Amino acid sequence: MSVLDDAGVTEIARGGGIAAWRQIADDIEADIASGALTPGMQLPTESQLAARFAVNRHTVRRALAELATRGLVRATQGRGTFVEARPLAYPISARTRFSENVSRAGREASGKLLDAVVMTADAMVAAALAIPLGAPVIRLDTVRLADGSPISYGHGFFPLPRFERLGDAYRAYGTITRALESRGVSDYRRLETRISARPAHAEEAAKLDLAPGRLLLTVDSINVDATGMRIQFTRAAFSADRTELVVES
Structure with a gap:
């Protein structure tokens, strides 16, 4: 003592x-x-x-x-x-929204768009979005924060031409939900979520202000619009020290 x-x-x-x-x-x-x-x-x-x-x-x-x-x-x-702040309880349900989850916990949500890249869908992305292999998609690379502390780093894939210039919309509105609204998607729901854990790679550790090798909770998710059309495939890594994923029925 x-x-x-x-x-x-x-x-x-x-x-x-x-x-x-x-x-x-x-x-x-x-x-x-x-x-x-x-x-x-x-x-x-x-x-x-x-x-x-x-x-x-x-x-x-x-x-x-x-x-x-x-x-x-x-x-x-x-x-x-x-x-560090106390771990954020982050619900995952049919209607998962980052900003809502963070605000519900009494913390301030924010996000940073690191890059927006037009590319062709590889086998994984094509299968997740139910589009042909090699079809054009836009990838948004983002870091999302709670009270200024980075919570997740991820890559979201959206089919083109439906979501052309989605990166500009994200920069303008600050959230994926509002960016999708600007492209005619008034609501969407979670079709599938896969959760696993692994050590952080160097790039992920740098983006999340973690020591290399710290544990990450990885979440692969697919969202669909009101008609059931697949609109978003995201691969996100959450800091296990700062986040508790809560799966809701």
Whole structure:
């Protein structure tokens, strides 16, 4: 147990059989549990923490790595280390909407369109959308966030020419639902969802501000319009530390 002394230095118990880095991690975890450190709050720098605990930066770095492994903090390149929010309960049902799910949890939803690419459908995309192999599609690459924290990174495929310039609509309206509305799809529902888990690839880890190799929940989904026509196939990766997928009947 550490004690904050009058000089503002947190003393670490020496020689008690508990490594200094673990004591530091436990101390910061206790601050998070007590509410002294709240979700989204930025931690002091490594140098400041090293001074506070009277240790070297390597010891602090190991403590922060342990906290990141526990899913309690998130290190962001060039910005610092932040307290993670509680995992978001994300319902998956016949009518899954990212913005609605996030708002229902009392958090602010947002999204970023990283790229919009016109391409030909490979075997997987063609089968998912029930279109001929090689048919034209538009792929939207997006990162979706809750309270500014990246929750999912994915690729959505939409058949052409029906959804021509869908990327422009997404940029204008900020959500897939509204972008589809602008293309005449007033409502849609989930036809199929497949969920699995695997470690994050380097690109996914970078997009989601995760350490490489952290666990992802992957969701492949197919949406159809009111007539049953397949309109969207999405492959999305969710941070397992930040998301709890809840399958609803």
